[in-house]
Amino acid sequence: MSRERMPVIPDDKMTDEQKAAATTFAEGRGYPVRGPFAAMLRSPEVMLRAKGMGDYLRFKSTLPPRLNELAICITARQWGQSYEWHAHRQLAEKGGLRAEIADAIADGRRPREMSIDEECVYDFATELHQNKCVCDATYARALALFGEKGVVDLTAVNGYYTLIAMVLNVARTALPEGAKPGLEPFPR
Secondary structure: OOOOOOOOOOHHHOOHHHHHHHHHHHHHHOOOOOOHHHHHOOOHHHHHHHHHHHHHHHHOOOOOHHHHHHHHHHHHHHHOOHHHHHHHHHHHHHOOOOHHHHHHHHHOOOOOOOOHHHHHHHHHHHHHHHHOOOOHHHHHHHHHHHHHHHHHHHHHHHHHHHHHHHHHHHHOOOOOOOOOOOOOOOOO
């Protein structure tokens, strides 16, 4: 892959608006701007608004971490996004997702032996990405399991991490130093 297009902006090269946004980001997240946010810092308000949505979806969603991170991993696979995969596969497993499920998603296969709620999230996210909608049966299953708020949160997490994957892909954001890609590109 070509060189990173939008690396971290050195402090002495930031505008006042970028410095203020970077400070707000670091205070809220506990670490400096990095990854997709380093690219988004070129538009400080976009970065801060994206951070706000990400904070809700990561830390306050009605979906438990295992399912939320499963949806994020599916999105990363759909977009071939190794940075996103690297960050969220480990969070998915920490949240209780079995490694075999993540391995299948990385390979582009439907995982075997998923729980009912994992199957629902898998089907919902996969249909949403591939078909740009979900069928009535999938919607009804998600509604029964997660309620309307959960369906909105599940839809939003897929959409938000699609935005993040797009930013990472456009910026050609490199993996953190020492990290190995966890996704192989699909043949074209």
